[in-house]
Amino acid sequence: MSRAETRALGSLVIAGIALWFLQMRFLDGWQVVALPPRHMIASYLFVVIGMAIGETVLSGATAAGRELEDERDHHITRRAELISHWFLVAVVNILVVQLILQHTYTSSVFAPLAIVSTSGVVFTLLALLFAAHIVKMIATLVLYRL
Structure with missing residues (x-):
């Protein structure tokens, strides 16, 4: 597994943990719980700071023995970012229509959201941002295997 793949896998795990933490704080079953502002800001800061620390540690750990990135790496990164972008556009449009x-x-079909x-x-x-990052990391891993 290359350095870029290792970094993408680690970032995927970190973002998955952050998304899990968010859903644990904000959801009860499939319903959003009304939280006081101090809990929302504490959750937000915890997730953002945790993600930043995790990504920094991951970058430091994968920087040892750094290989040079070639055009294929840059192409894969651009394609993964494009896939993530279109995922975000699609989900936002689905939410707007919903x-x-x-x-x-x-009717009860449209009531749950x-x-x-x-x-x-x-x-x-926040969930959309982390989900888009997860999609980007999955796309990166898949594109390296193609």
Whole structure:
């Protein structure tokens, strides 16, 4: 496994742990819990600082014996970023349509998504950022194997 693959796998694990922590703090079952602002900011800071520390440690650990990156590495990075971008665009559009339909039709099919609270918006935005990073790392690993 190359240095870039090792780094992508480590970053995937770190982002997965961060996303798990977020869902543990903000969700009860599949419902977003209304949290007080101090809990939201504490969760946000814990996840962001934890992710930054984890990525820094990972970069330091994978920098030993650094290999030079070639054009293939740069191409894979760009493709993984593009895949992550389109994932984010698709999910945001799905959420927008879901919210519009939820307010237009009151049937039970569109009722489950309740992200209009502050806790819901904070959780959704943070979860989307971490999910997009996870998609990027998975795409990186898959593209190195192709």
